[in-house]
Amino acid sequence: MSITTAVQRPTVDEVRRLNFSQTVGLVNEPNMCSGGAATLRTILRETPGLGAGDRILEVGSNTGFSVLELASSSHCEVHGIDIEDSSVEFSKAKATALGLANAHFKVGDGTRIEYPDGHFSMLFASNVTSFIPDRRRAVDEYYRVLERFGVLAAVPIFYHRQPPAALLAEVEQAIGAPLPRWSRADWEEMFGRPGSELFFSEEYEYDYLTAAQIDAYVAAVLDQPCNDDMSEELKEAAGRRLHYFYTLFNENLAYTRYAILLYRKGQPTAFPVLHTSSAVAGTAIRR
Numbered sequence: 001m002s003i004t005t006a007v008q009r010p011t012v013d014e015v016r017r018l019n020f021s022q023t024v025g026l027v028n029e030p031n032m033c034s035g036g037a038a039t040l041r042t043i044l045r046e047t048p049g050l051g052a053g054d055r056i057l058e059v060g061s062n063t064g065f066s067v068l069e070l071a072s073s074s075h076c077e078v079h080g081i082d083i084e085d086s087s088v089e090f091s092k093a094k095a096t097a098l099g100l101a102n103a104h105f106k107v108g109d110g111t112r113i114e115y116p117d118g119h120f121s122m123l124f125a126s127n128v129t130s131f132i133p134d135r136r137r138a139v140d141e142y143y144r145v146l147e148r149f150g151v152l153a154a155v156p157i158f159y160h161r162q163p164p165a166a167l168l169a170e171v172e173q174a175i176g177a178p179l180p181r182w183s184r185a186d187w188e189e190m191f192g193r194p195g196s197e198l199f200f201s202e203e204y205e206y207d208y209l210t211a212a213q214i215d216a217y218v219a220a221v222l223d224q225p226c227n228d229d230m231s232e233e234l235k236e237a238a239g240r241r242l243h244y245f246y247t248l249f250n251e252n253l254a255y256t257r258y259a260i261l262l263y264r265k266g267q268p269t270a271f272p273v274l275h276t277s278s279a280v281a282g283t284a285i286r287r
């Protein structure tokens, strides 16, 4: 797939000062949700009944990875909104190149979603809510645009160990936004609403990467045909910047985990279970 957008290339000096999002935009890094396509397959598998006629919205769709994956693996109409217009332009170009007529993108703000009440069967919010200063208002909006019994699929990254203050400060500088030091319980409190039901949750830890794995990933990003117009000098500068960010994030992610949290908006019966139970470890088969 060859993606072309009118990209204005910066100078080598400018590249050295780019933050993470700007660097990602420059080299078209896919910017996947935590866990990549496997996370999206888990969400679709655990939300049976989604199909033709259903609409999904991703808030913070960045350069489109999740929307395109969801559109290609379901018969749903999938929409992405992001506050960055350049990311939205990239996403549209990818959808056109892939011929995915059920993937739609527009610029939008998660705290003022420009869709009517109850318009979507599912709302996907991966690593976006932490970037929004008024998180409670954003989550209210997520629920507003969901239909009754619709599903909020949230994939927050959270701290399960206290990171060193200097590391946090450096990550905040790299992403250009304050980083909430939130635990999983904090996120569950934020995403829950009266009458909503957390019906699925799974927690994951990140693998710690070697320098060689980071090198190989940076090379793969730069080798994409859409970067062929960059000079070797510019590619080298962008590669060094990416390598710096991934090494920093690798350190930070060692203190974090992420969770897939699926909430249903409203419950047909909210009566408590009398004979409660728990799964017997090692007895589940999933292929």
Ligand SMILES: C[S@@+](CC[C@H](N)C(=O)[O-])C[C@H]1O[C@@H](n2cnc3c(N)ncnc32)[C@H](O)[C@@H]1O
Pocket (backbone or CB within 6 Å): 031, 032, 033, 034, 059, 060, 061, 062, 063, 066, 081, 082, 083, 084, 087, 108, 109, 110, 111, 125, 126, 127, 128, 131, 132
């Ligand atoms: C880390 S990226 C998320 C990428 C990917 N969807 C994921 O989950 O990992 C965060 C995205 O949220 C977008 N964003 C930040 N504030 C936003 C807001 N108020 N409304 C919509 N998108 C926003 C940013 O532009 C960025 O593309």
